[in-house]
Amino acid sequence: MKIIVKVTLKNGVLDPQGKAIRRALASLGFEGVEDVRQGKLIELDIAETDPEKARAAALDMCEKLLANTVIENYTVELA
Amino acid sequence: MKASVIVFPGSNCDRDIQVALRHSMGEEPQMVWHGDAEVPRSDLIVLPGGFSYGDYLRSGAIAANSPIMRDVVAKAGQGVPVLGICNGFQVLIESGLLPGALLRNAGMHFLCRDVGLRVENTGTVFTGHYEKGQIVTIPIAHHDGNYFADDATLERLEGEGRVAFRYCDSEGAAGEDANPNGSLNNIAGILNDGGSVLGMMPHPERLADPFLGGTDGKPMFDGLVEALS
Structure with missing residues (x-):
């Protein structure tokens, strides 16, 4: 079963990479981009076939490793 | 005194700290x-x-889950x-031994240079050979040294004297001009609540011998030897 985990910075946490991307977009002529926030997308392919168990396992993975919950939020989607 | 240096895949200052400890201890630290x-x-x-594990996922995140940790x-x-x-320091934060997070430097650049630090807390085994307020x-x-914590954590760190070092200018002023990476409150190093765990972005082992151009890092190792022998 495929699971998509998205990890994003919490609101209020500075994202220097997002700022750099925004500046680069502006220099390419893409105007009107008011803000850019960069995150991570992680694809998991796991053996579990029960969707609820798979989701629970992915949430546990996020808490323990995939996200730093001090600065990041995460979402889990079954693909 | 017995000291252990943990070696991760991608550690590259393990031998520097080995030499600094050897000089201050007069014996060989254990490499683990x-x-x-x-x-x-x-x-x-x-x-x-x-750069343990190539900084994959987040700096220190994989190493924090190594068996030894x-x-x-x-x-x-x-x-x-x-x-x-x-x-x-990044590994200590990721392992939960110290609070907060270390974000990408505010200016996006990898920074490799000398900085001024003000010693804020001398009541620890790490800092006993410095004077309070010493510059x-x-x-x-580093690339990811921008210290971040939520307001409550920051207040607790400051209130409990757990900021060990702060980035400062040559006069000791910890202003924005002297902040290399955007760290909140110019924080360069913090302690756990017992004062027995210190994490810091600057490298004292890189200025612990006159041949390296300075010895401002040496009091940390001499102080540790005195406190722990």
């Missing part, structure tokens, strides 16, 4: 591989600088002093 389950009996554990966390809980420098020069070399 990250895959080991147990740290041998130690009066001090050091997590060195470098379970025992480092357990020993820190028993009061064994733990020093984390640069990547070692020292120590090199930094």
Whole structure:
């Protein structure tokens, strides 16, 4: 079963990479981009076939490793 | 005194700290591989600088889940002093031994240069050979050293005297001009609530010998030897 985990910075946490991307977009002529926030997308392919168990396992993975919950939020989607 | 240096894949300051400890201790520190389950009996554990696991996922995140880290966390809980420098600081944060997070430097650049530091707390085994308010020069070399914590954590760190070092100018002023990486309150190093775990971005081991151009880092190691022998 495929699971998509998205990890994003919490609101209020500075994202220097997002700022750099925004500046680069502006220099390419893409105007009107008011803000850019960069995150991570992680694809998991796991053996579990029960969707609820798979989701629970992915949430546990996020808490323990995939996200730093001090600065990041995460979402889990079954693909 | 027995000291252990944990070596992760991608550590690159492990030998620098080995030399600095050897000079101050007069004996050889133990080099401990990250895959080991147990740290041998130690009066001090050091997590060195470098790029453990290539900084994959987040700096320090994979190393914080190495087999050896379970025992480092357990020993820190028993009061064994733990020093984390640069990547070692990142590992301490990711392992939960210190609060907050280390974000990408505000200016996006990897920074490799000397900075001024003000010693804020001298009541620890790490800082006993410095004077309170002393201004020292120590090199930094990092991409992710921008200290962040929520307001409540920051207030607690400040209120409990757990900021060990702050970035400052040559006069000791910790203003925005002297902040290399955007760290909140110019924080360069913090302590756990017992004062037995120190994480810092600057590298004292890189200025601990006159041949390296300075010795401002040496009092840390001499102080540790005096406190822990």
